[in-house]
Amino acid sequence: MALPVSLERQRQWESKYHTGETGWDRGQPSPALRQWLADGLVPQGRVLVPGCGNGYEVLELTRAGHSVTAVDIAASPVMRLMGELASQGQHAKVIQTDLFQWTPAEPFDAVYEQTCLCALEPALWPDYVSLLCNWLLPGGKLFALFMQTGREGGPPYHSPIERMREIFHEDDWLWPETESVRVDHPTGLHELAYVLTRRGGAGEV
């Protein structure tokens, strides 16, 4: 008998953590987040980290004083992150659930999207982008790291910027005028870092 979609996804991701197929895991916070924090670009307030994995960035954000909600479908990284938070005397709301089944009580000031989108089947991307839009307040910031693999298949799935501009459509998202920043990964892959703004904020022209 086939498992319901959510349980099947949970089983697949949990299995990757059990077998150590976690090539995406840097073992430390992304330099992109560190730079955004150092530049004061992450708004003080509520930050969501979807598909947080082991959550090094969650810890970095809490240490910087942000109120963080972290979500992942797999139990192992969620438990590990909860333990790390406790041992470091930090607090975050950590939720184990399928993002496609989850509605937060209120929207966020910022979302930190690191290799969650590229972990999803591209057919799910438009639905995921709608969720990101709903999770953010008007004027909220999306800190996005778009994975560049340059190859077919996945995960991680190649996330070409032309396709990102289609799904994060100008009607809903303000793209920066500045060039993206390249963020190298120990695997040899790299991401392109962008800060997008959810349209509809006060004072928008």
Ligand SMILES: C[S@@+](CC[C@H](N)C(=O)[O-])C[C@H]1O[C@@H](n2cnc3c(N)ncnc32)[C@H](O)[C@@H]1O
């Ligand atoms: C490629 S990993 C990235 C983890 C982390 N962001 C990082 O960069 O180290 C993708 C993460 O998304 C989680 N994930 C995948 N599909 C999900 C879903 N539908 N709902 C919640 N989490 C999901 C996986 O369990 C996994 O931890």
